[in-house]
Amino acid sequence: MPVTAAWIVTIIDWAATPVGVFAFIHALLQRPDAFTAINKMTKPAWLGITAGGTAALLLFRFYDFGMMFWIAGLVAVLVYIVDVRPGLIEVQRGQKW
Numbered sequence: 001m002p003v004t005a006a007w008i009v010t011i012i013d014w015a016a017t018p019v020g021v022f023a024f025i026h027a028l029l030q031r032p033d034a035f036t037a038i039n040k041m042t043k044p045a046w047l048g049i050t051a052g053g054t055a056a057l058l059l060f061r062f063y064d065f066g067m068m069f070w071i072a073g074l075v076a077v078l079v080y081i082v083d084v085r086p087g088l089i090e091v092q093r094g095q096k097w
Contacts, residue, residue, distance in 0.1 A: 013062040016070075020054030020077045027080060030088050038087035046080060053077040 027050050032043040040046070056073025060066030 009063045013070075016057050016062075016074050016077075017054070019081070020050065020057045020073065023077045023080045023085075024050040024054050026085060031092065034088050034091050035084075037091045038084070040084050040087065046084060049076050050080050053080075 024047070027043065027046045030043065035041065035043045035046060041049075053073035053076035056069045057077070060070040060073070062070050064070075
């Protein structure tokens, strides 16, 4: 692998871990009733999903034999950030006048 490609893969690999940690901490700090209010799974389910995704990002590498587990972990974390997090923020803000 060329040196430039190796650097890019390493940056992608290490940049995903803080995203997973952020998703887990965000899910941890939310109210349990907010998850059911937006018709998503429960808070313990999302804590498990984000924790498992973060663990996969830490244990496996983007460029190794466990790449499919790394990608599955990244997808799980990104689903929380892109789909669940905006709904949680909206429902906890309340009504805007």
